[in-house]
Amino acid sequence: MGKNFNLFIFVDPRDFSRYDECMKIKILTLLSLLSLSPLSYSLETVTTGEEQELTQSSMVRKVNWKEGYIWPEVRILTVLDHLPQDNLNEFLNFETHKTYIPDMLESKVIKKISPNELNVYFEMEMPWPVKKTTHVTHNLITKNTDGSYTLKWNLVKADMLSATDGFMRFYPYKGKTLLEYVSHIVPNSSLASMFKNRVADDVEKSVKKIVKHLNNTLNKRENLSATNQKTNNL
16 A cells, blocks of 8 residues: 555544544545455446336346356445445444344454554344354554545354355446445355345345435434524524
8 A cells, every 4th residue: 555645544433523523634545446356346347227227227237147056146236325435434333233134233443554444343143943143353444536435344254154255336427426335245154045135135125224324414414504504693
């Protein structure tokens, strides 16, 4: 990585004045681009048909069944109400994930490697006959040359997974954000084939919950900030 970049700052969203101030700071600028391996996509891959589908249904879902894998890779496109940096900053409050992501029992940062690199622990409820599963992911945050932000993750350790690779990319899009969510999970359980046909539905369900949380939370924060500003001007 190059040396000329701004450090990412974690901000408590309850501290509105400091949050608003820090929202004006760029998360980071990297001189070298991160390769996203076979999971890599760019905004140019959004076809005219997908844009039309976004307009009509607000979400595009693509399911790729790779040869030799039990579970598919799932790619979802959807539009968020606010700007990329705002959405990313809110999503990085990992401790709140259990309040809105389905089946999430626990989520917390357990190691901060650098300002833009961290390990996160997740504990999730599973359908019968499995009670729950735990895993730790390595997460890397980058700002890209097109003004988008990427949160990329891969597996560090898990009790029932061989791999989990994916990313969320927040693109500037018509004054809002185009969210690209890509996930490919490789289970190591003999029971995994029981759930293969529900993977895409579960990913879509989770993304819908994420979208709802980001839109609602940022709308409320924006409204509260406007109210406070009016009060201060009295």
